[in-house]
Amino acid sequence: MKVLLVCMASCLLVVRSGDIINRCVLAKILHQEDVDGFEGYSLPDWLCLAFVESNFNMSKVNENVDGSFDYGIFQINSHYWCNDYQSHSENFCRMNCHELLGPNLLSSIHCAKKIVSTAGGMKNWVEWRLHCSGRPLSHWLTGCHL
Numbered sequence: 001m002k003v004l005l006v007c008m009a010s011c012l013l014v015v016r017s018g019d020i021i022n023r024c025v026l027a028k029i030l031h032q033e034d035v036d037g038f039e040g041y042s043l044p045d046w047l048c049l050a051f052v053e054s055n056f057n058m059s060k061v062n063e064n065v066d067g068s069f070d071y072g073i074f075q076i077n078s079h080y081w082c083n084d085y086q087s088h089s090e091n092f093c094r095m096n097c098h099e100l101l102g103p104n105l106l107s108s109i110h111c112a113k114k115i116v117s118t119a120g121g122m123k124n125w126v127e128w129r130l131h132c133s134g135r136p137l138s139h140w141l142t143g144c145h146l
């Protein structure tokens, strides 16, 4: 019985932690996708953004008061950037919001770069402006070998 309980607890843990990407693994993927310096933002800016938006949870979905949803590691909004076929969408990134979920981060990075390229840059993410902008951020890369 004890063994069974331990297994149940650890199995649940495995399923849940699958949503979370390791900080340095994420740093490596972002580096490969050439975000470092893109539109003047550094790799630590991107890591801080992902942390404050999703806690590195690649599967995060959050409903907003206006009925739109935010998807994935960068919490990209369905009203403007992707279409989830639940409410009106401008769909500027020309993608299904569900492409922004799960372990393949390329769609999220591609769409986030598009957002960063618009007026306001990363200030388009309120959490980035509140918690990352103008702060020392180099510690986000501590221990990562890129």
Ligand SMILES: *[C@@H]1O[C@H](CO)[C@@H](O)[C@H](O)[C@H]1NC(C)=O
Residues within 6 Å of the ligand: 016, 017, 019, 020, 057, 058, 059, 060, 061, 062
């Ligand atoms: C990640 O987000 C999903 C969807 O919002 C949620 O169900 C899941 O519990 C989250 N995972 C963790 C480890 O917080």
